[in-house]
Amino acid sequence: MRRVVITGAGTINPLGHSVDATLEAFREGRCGIGPLDIRDVDRLAIRIGGQVREYDADARFNRQQQALYDRFTQFTLIAAEEAIRQSGLTFSGELAAEAGVVLGTSGGGLNTQDENYRAVYEEGKNRVHPFIVPKLMNNAAASHVSMTHNLKGPSFTVATACASSNHAMGQAFWLVRSGAARAMITGGSESMLCFGGVKAWEGLRVMSRDACRPFSANRNGMVQGEGAGVFVFEEYEHAKKRGAEILAEIVGFSMSSDASDIVMPSQQGAARAIQGALRDARLSPDQVGYINAHGTGTAANDKTECAAVANVFGASADDVMISSTKSMHGHLIGGTGAVELLACIMALRDGVIAPTIGYEEPDPECALDVVPNEAREAKVDFTLSNAFAFGGLNAVLALGRAP
Amino acid sequence: MSKETRERVRAIIAEQAVLEPSDVSEDQTLDDLGIDSMGLVEAIFAIEEEFDIQVPFNANEPEKSDFDISSVAAVMAAVERLVKEQKG
Numbered sequence: 424m425r426r427v428v429i430t431g432a433g434t435i436n437p438l439g440h441s442v443d444a445t446l447e448a449f450r451e452g453r454c455g456i457g458p459l460d461i462r463d464v465d466r467l468a469i470r471i472g473g474q475v476r477e478y479d480a481d482a483r484f485n486r487q488q489q490a491l492y493d494r495f496t497q498f499t500l501i502a503a504e505e506a507i508r509q510s511g512l513t514f515s516g517e518l519a520a521e522a523g524v525v526l527g528t529s530g531g532g533l534n535t536q537d538e539n540y541r542a543v544y545e546e547g548k549n550r551v552h553p554f555i556v557p558k559l560m561n562n563a564a565a566s567h568v569s570m571t572h573n574l575k576g577p578s579f580t581v582a583t584a585c586a587s588s589n590h591a592m593g594q595a596f597w598l599v600r601s602g603a604a605r606a607m608i609t610g611g612s613e614s615m616l617c618f619g620g621v622k623a624w625e626g627l628r629v630m631s632r633d634a635c636r637p638f639s640a641n642r643n644g645m646v647q648g649e650g651a652g653v654f655v656f657e658e659y660e661h662a663k664k665r666g667a668e669i670l671a672e673i674v675g676f677s678m679s680s681d682a683s684d685i686v687m688p689s690q691q692g693a694a695r696a697i698q699g700a701l702r703d704a705r706l707s708p709d710q711v712g713y714i715n716a717h718g719t720g721t722a723a724n725d726k727t728e729c730a731a732v733a734n735v736f737g738a739s740a741d742d743v744m745i746s747s748t749k750s751m752h753g754h755l756i757g758g759t760g761a762v763e764l765l766a767c768i769m770a771l772r773d774g775v776i777a778p779t780i781g782y783e784e785p786d787p788e789c790a791l792d793v794v795p796n797e798a799r800e801a802k803v804d805f806t807l808s809n810a811f812a813f814g815g816l817n818a819v820l821a822l823g824r825a826p
Numbered sequence: 827m828s829k830e831t832r833e834r835v836r837a838i839i840a841e842q843a844v845l846e847p848s849d850v851s852e853d854q855t856l857d858d859l860g861i862d863s864m865g866l867v868e869a870i871f872a873i874e875e876e877f878d879i880q881v882p883f884n885a886n887e888p889e890k891s892d893f894d895i896s897s898v899a900a901v902m903a904a905v906e907r908l909v910k911e912q913k914g
Contacts, residue, residue, distance in 0.1 A: 643887050
């Protein structure tokens with residue numbers, strides 16, 4: 424089995440338009456959640472979200488490109504550009520054939536669907552733009568990354584709701600580890616902050632109207648965000664030979680299914696995924712210094728997740744740090760695990776643990792070290808990144824420091 | 827009017843519980859009736875549609891929501907109050 428390392432990272436999210444800006448916000452515990460600025464917001468009960476601010480699509484993409492790129496595709500291309508530039512790889516010849524792209528998204532081109540349903544239903548138009556289908560399809564982002572960067576190997580899109588990007592990165596990890604690919608572009612993207620997207624979430628009555636406060640006793644729900652995170656996963660010997668800068672190593676991955684409820688999380692399902700990632704990485708719990716939590720800020724997730732971690736970690740549960748950066752960027756649904764992986768890289772490479780901000784009251788059901796409100800310096804050898812989706816589909820990645 | 831409101835609420839709860847309205851008594855809790863968290867959210871949606879009102883309810887903090895769901899009678903009373911406030 425080959426070793427797999429990360430040699431490039433890119434992002435655009437509510438905290439910034441680059442990895443550097445995002446890590447700075449993590450260190451400062453800055454919040455990117457604010458009043459939603461979208462059409463018909465006055466008809467919504469939930470009016471906050473983690474929007475990508477100061478974003479000018481015209482400055483990034485020409486008119487023909489925008490006719491084909493939904494907002495989630497635009498975010499993906501911006502993040503992929505940054506990641507691939509950092510890696511220093513150019514894809515041609517043999518390497519192009521051995522490199523692919525696996526990305527996660529839940530809603531795909533939801534803005535495109537929303538705008539065009541509005542056009543035909545509300546405005547009574549009888550005609551839509553010819554490229555609506557290739558613009559809204561869930562694999563549009565993966566395909567455009569493949570076309571833009573000449574990636575001709577295994578490429579597809581993974582949709583497992585809130586775990587999409589962790590599942591995607593897990594597949595990319597396996598493809599490189601097994602030798603089926605030399606390098607993979609992977610991560611995820613989401614852009615659901617449109618009237619129809621938020622209206623649908625309102626219906627579940629799990630959204631907060633004021634803030635995302637994971638693990639805090641007074642938490643009152645999730646806050647949605649948008650954006651993308653994209654990485655270059657590369658075979659270690661290949662990266663070493665060309666002298667690439669290595670950000671971190673992917674050391675393990677595991678998936679599980681709760682097989683129980685379409686929305687309520689299961690402690691056993693989460694615990695099996697965490698346990699599986701440790702086993703795959705041949706780690707014992709005491710070697711893990713930091714866990715990037717799924718930590719949605721809902722009553723149900725946070726207590727279930729803490730119980731699962733406590734169960735798997737046993738006595739080591741008191742020593743591990745666990746934080747939810749969703750408190751800062753919101754829940755990026757199918758893109759969330761990718762942006763959150765940046766917190767694992769920051770912990771391993773920079774020795775800085777991103778905080779859980781908005782933490783106000785201890786909850787006895789979440790009695791772990793949740794790194795409340797302020798970032799912390801700590802030397803960490805291994806980290807986990809959790810994602811637990813609606814539908815009971817769980818995916819956990821294990822990372823280690825650059826070899 | 828009030829009796830009619832209560833009976834309409836009873837019918838909505840009965841539908842979620844897969845029971846006849848006559849089998850739903852006011853002192854029962856939603857738990858007694860086998861209505862889980864998803865059934866509750868569906869019942870609230872049905873109430874909002876039926877009475878054209880907004881029901882303040884957050885599944886993360888049901889006890890803090892200004893909508894008492896502790897029994898069938900409590901839900902009926904809460905709906906009566908909301909109808910009066912929002913449609914009166």
